[in-house]
Amino acid sequence: MNSIRIITILLTGFLYLLFQILVLKNLVLFGVAFCFLYVIYIILLPLDLKTIPVLLISFFLGLGVDLFYDTLGIHTASLLLIAFLRHRWLMVLVPTGGYEDDLQPSLLNMGFGWFLSYSIPLVLVYHILFFYIESLGTDLFITSLQKIIASVIFVLVMSIIVQLLFYRRRRGI
Amino acid sequence: MLFVLLEAVAVSLIVSSNSQQGSAFFNSSNELSGSVFQTQSNVVEYFSLSSVNKSLMEKNAELLTELEALRRPADSIFIPLDSALFATIQFKGAKVINNSLRLSQNHLTINKGSNHGVKTGMGVINEQGVVGRVKSVSRNFSTIISLLHTDLLVSSKIKSNDVFGSTKWDGLNPEQAKLMYVPRHVVVEMGDQVVTSGYNSIFPEGIPIGTVIEVKPGTDTNYLDITLKLDTDFSKISYVYLVESFQQQELDSLYQSTEISNE
Incomplete structure (x- = not known):
């Protein structure tokens, strides 16, 4: 892992953060579908990145998003959980022949079916935790459920579009 | 281990920011x-x-x-009662x-x-x-x-009969809120104006909050279930x-x- 790769990874994260707080923050479809696209950034981090750097990245990314959303700690807590689960989930989903080391687990590299079975549970866990904490102390179960389902679908569709537009096959972005 | 540590930090942040007047650093006012x-x-x-x-x-x-209505004609006199009221x-x-x-x-x-x-x-x-x-x-x-x-309560009253209650958002629709703690015996009409009560000096008396659009007997309490259409367009x-x-x-x-x- 050379320094150029590290810088690229951090820079991508920063771009995701900027895009999230300046554009996507104001985008809520039908009042229920939120677009937390930056979750995809954690999901698409290269495979050879160990859990500890992923946790640190997601802590600071989550804190950054929280700062601008006024939801102190909620994004961070949810993002940390999927950063923690990511490696284990990847180990479960090892394809025959194993992973190539520095690959991104993206749609183009791994195929459509694999990517969906990899990302849907993680994105779902993220949204369930986020909206659960967010609605603690209220009786908004049905609303939260609507928000969770709509947001997961929206984020996945957006992530597929973003990957097709901006990501390249094989390495790097 | 690191996960547990960071998650604990995040949870403590959530808890600490839950109070209505939190610290100024970790939110959008920094x-x-x-x-x-x-x-x-x-x-x-x-x-x-x-x-x-x-x-x-x-x-x-x-x-x-409003100013026109308050303007005094030239032949009137005006005696201030108590300057503390102004x-x-x-x-x-x-x-x-x-x-x-x-x-x-x-x-x-x-x-x-x-x-x-x-x-x-x-x-x-x-x-x-x-x-x-x-x-x-x-x-x-x-x-x-x-x-x-969902945590903010605004002390409010119904303009027509001065019955007071608390306005609280129920988290569902950003155009509607609930008026709580209005007892069942009070007659509330559709279209009644709800304004701030002025009891706690956060808001002056009479600032509009919303209009009553639905009145139902509350299911499990002694209070009416009143839905307001908010006057403020938050979008x-x-x-x-x-x-x-x-x-x-x-x-x-x-x-x-x-x-x-x-x-």
């Missing part, structure tokens, strides 16, 4: 996020200028009419640079802070009605708990007024010494 939002709103504000102009015009016309409230204008309305706990950010005399706990209104309450203040920015926040807020009450400190210390919690 200088960094404030300046980002300021830049963003400098770009975006041009798109809403015409609607802002329109609402200011309407408010101006309304105020002019000028207990002052308004400050501010621009909203960040707003949310789809979460269950929504906040706004404005471009005035402690440098401009904003303090935590001040009421926030706009020309349509109640907006919220200042949560935390930095030097140049403040975070406001929106009325669309279009661009400028707000901060309410500074010169009596608030005195009232607060009085309530504190008598152990009355007031919302």
Whole structure:
């Protein structure tokens, strides 16, 4: 892992953060579908990145998003959980022949079916935790459920579009 | 281990920010996020200028009419009864640079802070009605708990019969809220105006909150289940007024010494 790769990874994260707080923050479809696209950034981090750097990245990314959303700690807590689960989930989903080391687990590299079975549970866990904490102390179960389902679908569709537009096959972005 | 540690930090942040007047650092009123939002709103504000102009015009016309009614004819005399009754409230204008309305706990950010005399706990209104309450203040920015926040209670009363209750958002629709603690024997008509009560000096008396659109007997309590249509259009807020009450400190210390919690 050379320094150029590290810088690229951090820079991508920063771009995701900027895009999230300046554009996507104001985008809520039908009042229920939120677009937390930056979750995809954690999901698409290269495979050879160990859990500890992923946790640190997601802590600071989550804190950054929280700062601008006024939801102190909620994004961070949810993002940390999927950063923690990511490696284990990847180990479960090892394809025959194993992973190539520095690959991104993206749609183009791994195929459509694999990517969906990899990302849907993680994105779902993220949204369930986020909206659960967010609605603690209220009786908004049905609303939260609507928000969770709509947001997961929206984020996945957006992530597929973003990957097709901006990501390249094989390495790097 | 690191996961547990970081998760614990995140949870403690959630817990610490849950109080209504949290620390000023980790939210949208700190200088960094404030300046980002300021830049963003400098770009975006041009798109809403015409609607802002329109609402200011309407408010101006309304105020002019009111002023005309208050203007004394030349042959009248005017004796002030007690100067303490005058000028207990002052308004400050501010621009909203960040707003949310789809979460269950929504906040706004404005471009005035402690440098401009904003303090935590001040009421926030706009020309349509109640907006919220200042949560935390930095030097140049403040975070406001929106009325669309499931923890914020606003002391309010029904204008026609002076029955008071508390307005609280139920987290469902950003155009509607609930009026709570109105006993069953009270007759509430559809279309009744609900305004601030003025009991706790955060808001002056008579600031519009909403209109009653639905009255149902509450299912499991002694209170009516009243739904309001909010007067404030939270999706279009661009400028707000901060309410500074010169009596608030005195009232607060009085309530504190008598152990009355007031919302």
